[in-house]
Amino acid sequence: MQNSRTLLAVLAWIAAIAGLIWALNIGAIEPIDPAVMLTAGQVCETPGCAQPRDIELPHHFPARHAAGHETRHLRFDMSLPKIPDSLQALYLPSYADEVFVSVNGAQVYGNELTDRQPARMWNIPVLATVPQSLLQPGQNRIEITLYGYPQEGLVLEPFHFGEAQLLTPHYNWRFITSAGMARFNLGFMTIAGIMLGIIWFARRSEPIYALLATSCGFACIICIHFGFDTSAIGYRWSTLIWQVSVSIYVYLIFRFCNHYIGEGLKPLETVSLVLIIAELAAGSLVPAPYLFDTLLLFKLHPAILSFLVLAVLLGNRSKIDKPDLRIFFFFLSMASAMGVYELYITAVVDPGRNQHIFQFMPLAMLCVCLWLVISRFMLSLRSYEELTGTLKQTVAAKTEELRLTYEKLGQAERLKAINNERQRIMLDLHDGIGGQLVNTLAYMQNNEKGDAVIKTALEDALRDLSLMLDSLETDASISTLLGMLRTRLETLLAEHALEFDWRIDDEPELPHPGPSQNLNLLRIVQESITNIIKHAEASIITIASDRNSITISDNGKGFDPRPDGRRHHGHGLAGMRRRAGSIGADFDLSSDPGGTTIRLVWR
Amino acid sequence: MAETVSHSVLIVEDRREIALRLKSAIEKTDELSVCAIADDVDGGLNQLYAHRPRIVLVDLGLPDGSGIEVIKAVSGADWTCEALVVSIFGDEARVIDALRAGARGYVLKSGSLAAIGKDVLSVIEGGSPISPQIARHLLAMVSSGTAGSSEGAPQIDLTNRETEILNAVAKGYKRREIGEKLGISTGTVGNHINNIYQKLNVNSNTEAIARATRMGLL
The missing domain is CATH 3.30.565.10 (Histidine kinase-like ATPase, C-terminal domain)
Structure with a gap:
């Protein structure tokens, strides 16, 4: 009961953040004054464009269950009152997967289309400069060829034509917040992963660092998918690797949280692991046309698991330091919400949003790692100082103890020397004077010689010697x-x-x-x-x-x-x-x- | 005159007059006779095997060594033979060594030697003379044993009754008085003291075995 309420609270919280991201409408494509935003065009069935069909941008060609790739030809007419003075450019903020652009029949972006895998450029905007010599007063024709994978659907969002100088900053911003961010985070994650690995190497007893280092490794794979063209290794494998990386990544974070809290959720970890293996198996075996949808289905696993991570954190908040809890919960829920948002715009055909933001997710993760390392560092610094304090006291006490022991030892040595000397003198008295006295007395008795006074004196002397020896003996x-x-x-x-x-x-x-x-x-x-x-x-x-x-x-x-x-x-x-x-x-x-x-x- | 068994006594004492005095004191007792007098360790050992005496009176400080060697020979004798230390004073450390070597007790020669015949007879009857100082020393060995004391210190285990008796002896009480105090006979007190001596001797034997084992002799 308690748990389900926590989970519901988490779901509501994630929905709220995802909704907020939605409402912010990040990356919305607005007209850039005085550039022209092209939205109306025609789609042709063939390169020759025998039967053109009018379309409005954004245009999403529906996804189909088909292997291989598909090509779509589009054309847009644009009239110019005169040839502009400055260098012009075409800026395409969003499309899928690869694009070729020609103006008035001359190629301005993309290589010759040959029979190869479409490059995965969906997260990389395009800025194609258009030499003035290509333009003409009156009607100009822009031809755009989309080249991509039918399973994910081909896409073209509205695009701009205008002064290159005007469009470049918009292009730069778009690039930085999409592929650029992914590449930036790739560097970050690599460094963080190496550092955590080194920490773990130095402190093998704390597997928490190994977990984090490994999760950084998988975050790197996700970053590569969002920042680079990965078509070289083939559609199936590139897709499978990055999608499974997401699942493993969330699984590792789940384990990290459990370990951090000391919660034993072994059964859930096992279930998660089985799902990852199933995802790998399905991704390797499913017929090519169904690959993307199948893997998309498996993304329910990391999504739900990320909710569980948050629920576990919230359910065990009494076990975690307040600052730790706040940092962990905030950044992990941000990551989770980004994941949900990403899942939505990937799964829905025309989602109404064109900017991916999942490449920001590693940043959230990085904050968690940094916080953990710093707080641990502060903690050990504090306990080190405390320890040094106690050590100093202990050393002082032990030094004093040692001094006293030495003193006692010295006394014991002296006592021993005195005792040895006493023993020697006693033995001399005993065997020497004592023996003589007894011998003399015995002589007197044996021979009945000597007078009573001498005898008494000898006996008194003997008794006194006995007394002396006794008192030395048993002091x-x-x-x-x-x-x-x-x-x-x-x-x-x-x-x-x-x-x-x-x-x-x-x-x-x-x-x-x-x-x-x-x-x-x-x-x-x-x-x-x-x-x-x-x-x-x-x-x-x-x-x-x-x-x-x-x-x-x-x-x-x-x-x-x-x-x-x-x-x-x-x-x-x-x-x-x-x-x-x-x-x-x-x-x-x-x-x-x-x-x-x-x-x-x-x- | 009644038939009396005569026990032979060997005297090992380097001071001539004392030896003679001991001889005359012992011969005043009918049941005892002195078979020989030796004045060093060598002579003592020779006379011991030559006369096979019942009792050996040994002085500890002899010109060519310690009387303890004679005591050890007596302990290993193949006939019934017991050693008594004759000491001028208590001289506890050496006497304890002698007891550990197997001596049955010691007699003081500083006082009148008239009672020496009685002391020897009591040993033949199974008694063990003990002094307050020796008792105190034995008690120290017990307590140092419980404290787990240092390597060299020997130790013995005593019963509560034995400790009680040693405590009383250490305070100067006589066997008769101790018996009255504890409600037991004088003879029983003597038996307890014999047992304590026995433990001391056994203890020194086990130590010897342990030492021999360590050295690889056994």
Whole structure:
């Protein structure tokens, strides 16, 4: 329903344009003052003109179904008061197909009529100069021989006799708007076709350009038909080629529109293709007398298809940019209307209009192509600019990222170097000093030599070295360091009948983590534990931790923590406080007869 | 006196006094006897095949090479034999290598060596000594594995329970405490730790196979 309404709208629109062209009466043959316009003459059955018959121009000899060609002889009498001073001329705006003109028996236009194909000059006006010497005062006779194809009918429109200088501009204008326009467009279409072909070659992914380039090629063939004599290749083939070119041309435009819109009208395309093949077959096989009418019948196909093109455009207007739609629709409907008009004046015997205008059609097509290329170009220019903008931003962001990565990489390299060096020193301490200490202790034990002070000093040194190595080893986890401390002290505790109550849960996180901070923390914890072993007379040591604190408490006898109380130099409280300060922790000590609690708290 | 099966122990330790101290500490345990003491890799390998001991105590830093070579020989031995690393401190990186080579654990020689006999016996009974540091390191291997880390970094797959246990060990908890916390027996905790060691070892074996395949040896 929607579609048929669109199609009706298109039909009305085309009818309106075609009607407008009709009303404009382009190429109407008017008298040119002071030249003589000849309209009354006689037609002869034979060159000798045995039985003349009066006629009025324009005269259309009816088309007949006959092969070959026919000749018509006409004569016009014109009286001149005197021989003119200036050069005279005959100007024939329109006729078909070929014309021979003689004045007072002398040939002024056209070669000797021989038995050959009539030249296809129907779209080329004639200006034949008439030397004054041929003219005579009084009655002068102009003989015109028409030579053409009976299927299309022979035609002679009114013509003019007058001063050559006066008639030349009229002739020029007529020529430019008919054959000249066709030749002009032939050049245009060739260039456009080559350019579109190059674009397509560079952008194979966009078949739209291939379609347009090919359609330009077929438009060229149409232009040749309207601009040149094509009789050399024979009537059948020249007619078939140009008529089928029209069908293929419209078919390509249809495909172009479908492709542009993204509409899948494959079935219609196939039907159109089948009709083109049928047209070719019929054109090649139909008996010669019926060739023209048969092909004319097939012209219904491109006509209807061109309406469909417009209907498809209109039906999908939401999918097309407004400017694109306007340009496409306007120029394509102009082309379609020209086609309808052309079809009409070709098919009707006496159409009342004598100027063909279909040679203008490629211009409309050219506008569509140009617009398409330009709008695409603008579009890609715009997106290119946008892309450049985004690219610049991306490049800036990536550069910054890269810089940061390099920075991190540099840091990682430094860290790795530090780590390697640390590993080396650790290994040296481990195998060197550590080995010596253990070996010495073992010697003392094996041989039961040495005194208790040296032994204790060595053991303390060994424990401190362990602590240092541990804190370097696992710098990330305080809970693991505490665990290692427990492992080392477990036997010592057992010797003193002490036990751990282990309550390490959340991983403690120091304000400024690092190996030396960890070492300071561990020293505080270790010293607290050794203090308990030495002085507290406790049975259980509780170690507890959360994210922000570590607590070491015992169930021993306690002591007076005040500086002025019982002296506790051995406890090294001052050193522990100092260490706590260096890792950013508060050192909290409370003691009563039920036990002592040391709390390290940080934020 | 009751019949006791005596397990022979080979000591590979380059420091004379430590070796002697280890020997006397071990011989205080009835079930153990020291069959030989070697002071380098070469001697250790010779004594290993000469005495076919049940347990080998290996120091890692030896004058003519790494104790890991001895551990590898122990892994490939055709009799029941297990290697224990004796380390002064934790020295995690080297100990992990030793574990991957097939060591059953390690004992610290920095503290009192009185408990060493007990450690050796626990290994013979199927236990695997582990320290918080080693547990932490194994956990790192698991997490780096999930992150799809770099070429050289080895990785192991652990069950949730195994990860849980390693986490507790890394915080300093003992097997008994972990068992109480998780509601399982101390022995089960030990089994889990054995499994983790097993995976570490298997993992290093599959890596070796993969490497050999790449090199066209298999």
